[in-house]
Amino acid sequence: MESTAEVATSTRLTIDVWADVLCPWCYLGEQRLSTAIEQSGHAGDIDLTIHTFQLDPHATTQLTPTLEYLAKKFGAAPDQARAMEQGVAEQARAEGLAYEIDRPVRNTFDLLRLVHLGTEHGVGWEYLRAMQAELFGGNQRAYEADTLIRLGEQLGLPAEEIRDVLATDRYADAVRADHDAAVAMGARGVPFTVLGRRLGVPGAVSVRQYTAAINQAWRQVNG
């Protein structure tokens, strides 16, 4: 006879993160969020989903050094651009993350389409993080197909599928849909995190704040 004893079960907590590959604060925020999830005691009950958000759809497909890109885009003086970058670099290194200021910038649309391929295979978050590790680690070939194929294959993605995405406009609609969904919720940039479909965290916050958000959202979904 089956036991009729009720087992207390908890509702899973969804965490949705919008990010772009070249966004330094996404790179930091994802690391801090990962740490907060690990420390939360709920890691096994959290469904983490990455969504794409292209920060600069008008960025050229030609590689541009970061400081030159910042100078052109914002009119920042080279010293000011370097100071801005060094501020982020210090925080990244404090998280144990590599952070190369002299890295290339390029349009990320193709990379974001590949993130959706990763998501279809269950490794979207990992693929985005791997791309960021290459880029912020200073690999000047971070945007090249051979790098993207190598990273994808390490996560179990078929190389031919990656090539197919790069050769077509596959997942273009998915990138735009993700962007529109974030904007509809009030996002004005990234990272943008939504916990339990209810609690928004715009920007990268500390591990302590992410932990507080997880706890708050956990209480909301589990009473």
Place this chain on the structure above:
Amino acid sequence: MADAPPPVPPLLFLEGEADGFCDAETGVCAVPPPEPAPDAEPEPGLGVPSGQSRSGSPAAR
């Protein structure tokens, strides 16, 4: 005719300031201003104030 999807409730936002944020409109990735020395005035033009408004937009900077 299909039912309209249920309205999505507006998000609540976490209390507190963010350390940084990349603004899609301006492209600026805001960083906290450098810590001023105890006896120094903040240096204008260096760094960008961080933080977000509770509406999901970056704080004024």
